[in-house]
Amino acid sequence: MKLSTKEISLIKLLQDDFPLEKRPFLLLGKACQMEEEQVLEILYRWKKEGLMRKFGAALRHHRVGYNKNALVVWAVPSPLIDQVGKALAQKKWVSHCYERKPPYLNRYNLFTMVHFPLKKKENIIEEMVKASGISDYIILETIEELKKTSMRYF
Amino acid sequence: MDEKDRLILNIVQKGFPLEKEPFSAIGKQVGLEAEEVIDRLRRLKDAGIIRRLGAFFEPKKLGYVSTLCAARCPSDKEEFFISTVNERPEVTHNYRRRGEYNIWFTIIAPSKEEIESIIADLKKKTGVEDIISMEATKRFKIDARFEV
Numbered sequence: 001m002k003l004s005t006k007e008i009s010l011i012k013l014l015q016d017d018f019p020l021e022k023r024p025f026l027l028l029g030k031a032c033q034m035e036e037e038q039v040l041e042i043l044y045r046w047k048k049e050g051l052m053r054k055f056g057a058a059l060r061h062h063r064v065g066y067n068k069n070a071l072v073v074w075a076v077p078s079p080l081i082d083q084v085g086k087a088l089a090q091k092k093w094v095s096h097c098y099e100r101k102p103p104y105l106n107r108y109n110l111f112t113m114v115h116f117p118l119k120k121k122e123n124i125i126e127e128m129v130k131a132s133g134i135s136d137y138i139i140l141e142t143i144e145e146l147k148k149t150s151m152r153y154f
Numbered sequence: 155m156d157e158k159d160r161l162i163l164n165i166v167q168k169g170f171p172l173e174k175e176p177f178s179a180i181g182k183q184v185g186l187e188a189e190e191v192i193d194r195l196r197r198l199k200d201a202g203i204i205r206r207l208g209a210f211f212e213p214k215k216l217g218y219v220s221t222l223c224a225a226r227c228p229s230d231k232e233e234f235f236i237s238t239v240n241e242r243p244e245v246t247h248n249y250r251r252r253g254e255y256n257i258w259f260t261i262i263a264p265s266k267e268e269i270e271s272i273i274a275d276l277k278k279k280t281g282v283e284d285i286i287s288m289e290a291t292k293r294f295k296i297d298a299r300f301e302v
Contacts, residue, residue: 015209022175047172053212054210058204058206059204059205059300064302066300085292085294098293100291103288144249145249148247150246154216
């Protein structure tokens, strides 16, 4: 995808803190020589094209009650990967669900990031085993968050 | 956090209004003036509940590649390894996990070669040799929204 210089400066601006002002898109536009309408049009287009995954807020989840998380990795036979991937993706506790290569420990190819209040852990894993039909998995519990930032592109 | 804060947080996570006066639009949904929505968002940001408000881009569509790395790091090297990894701007997430591989981090860079050279550099600087890189080949979900 070819981006114009103005579009690249808009991307850079949107990686900073969004202006908490009455007309934020007007301000952003001014900073990269665009009209307010133009900024909004571009954002709609980026969202439609998938260049922008999301516009909005990311929360620190441990601050809003989701105090535990774990990476749970599953050994899924390759013909079943789509079916199992989709089944686990439907669970609301799962924020990320990917197939990765090479598999972890040459075995675990489906990766799910799971967030939950502590006391619900057993139930949630049980529910995931049921939904996936896979019983070969490892829970890689998060002990400590060492870094969490958003990527700065360009 | 009160009920209005919760409502606002759910709205800004799900569907931040892409319109000229987004905070008035949010205000209408929750029964507040734009100014008050702005004040509340500023407070939630200052309190650290909101990590970031803005756009989240898709690395692939911007020509970047990403990977998940896992390192088997001996405890006497941990501190240095973690600071060396965290120093890199291409590393966006890093976690200590229970398991055989104990340090897990993500790298986003403009090319596969660049990712490989970052990993090689980390190995060389820290002496931690066992770092595996697992690239996503299929994505079934990415949606880190939390109903509050």
